[in-house]
Amino acid sequence: MALHTRKYDQALDYYSKLIGDENYNEDAIIGLANTYYEMAKDRGGKEGITTNKEVYLAYDYINKAIEKCPEDLELHLAKLKLARLVHQEPLSQDSLNYIVQAAGNNLMDTVIKGEAFLALGREKDAVYTFENAVNFSNSVDDDLYLAEILVHNKQFRTARLALQKALTKDPDNVIAKNGIEYINLCETKSNEFFDIAQREYEEENYATAIEYCNRAIDFYHNSPQIAKLKAMSYEKELNYRGAIKYYQQYLAMNPNAADKQQITKKIEKFKNKAK
Known part of the structure; x- marks a missing residue:
């Protein structure tokens, strides 16, 4: 409950106390991983969360748990999430590959695979x-x-x-x-x-436009239109890195966009300016 209500300190304290418990160790490890992952999402990938020594400790817990239960997909999903936080992208990909290959044709495994993607x-x-x-x-x-x-x-x-x-x-x-x-x-x-x-x-008011785009995403879902408007706003602010990121996101979400050629040219142009 603490995790769902974003009371992260309470969730971390609760799961940390259960680490090593004979009955709840694996659930506690998964809980810790999910808590750190949700914290990172809330903070937008900002500095701080990925340098926390407890994150690395939780990552070690997961590896030890997987040694005991190598076929537990929830543990592999937790490892995938934490591997990203400790900048171990290849290991995240390894975990994804395992989940995709091992997932069965059932509800639980398919949900785990979706969360991994x-x-x-x-x-x-x-x-x-x-x-x-x-x-x-x-x-x-x-x-x-x-x-x-x-x-x-x-x-x-x-x-x-x-x-x-x-x-x-x-x-x-x-x-x-x-x-x-x-x-x-x-x-x-x-x-x-x-x-x-x-x-x-x-x-x-380009900064405000970006802010309200983010609010729109927070309430429902991202969309090609939102990504494009964010890119256009960053472009107007001469923030070429931001423009590149969201124009690429726009094309990824709308690969058959009518303005694909025009946007692709913009991206290449901005890459030179962003150097």
Whole structure:
């Protein structure tokens, strides 16, 4: 609960006390990894979290746990997340490869595989995998479990599918109905913030436009339109690194964009200016 409410210090304290416990050691290790990972996401990858010695200690715990339970995909997912925080990108990729190869055709394994793709920034693969997970959901409880994970990861479109699937089995399910209402509210708020971002851009308030783009993402989900507006705003501020990053993100999310050639030329031009 502390982790879901972003009370990270409480979560770290709770899981740290369970390390070494005969019954809860593995769950505690996974909990620590998830806590550090969520902290890093909240801080936007800022300095501080990746130099924390406790992160490296948690990483050692995971490796030892994997030695005892080498087929536990949750441990490999935790290792993947922490490997990124301690700048071990090749090891993150190794963990992903293991998860992809070892994952079975069931709900739990498919969700873990989707979370692995997401942790490495492979949004398109994550979305496809999460959509496939819906096919392995065989009960209302499965649907609600999947939707909860998807909402936490801001995969709202697929979460809505899972909740709608639950309602086909149980039309009066209050949790599913409330979940869809929550998703609709998030989408509405996100659209409102993006509208503000567009107005701020037109009024040449580029920093504010970026801020409201970020708010739109926080409430619902990233999109090609948001990525492009952020790139355009950074370009206007002559922040070429920022422009490159979000123009590339725009093309990754919209590979068949009508302006692909134009944007590609901009990226190459800005790479020279950013040197």
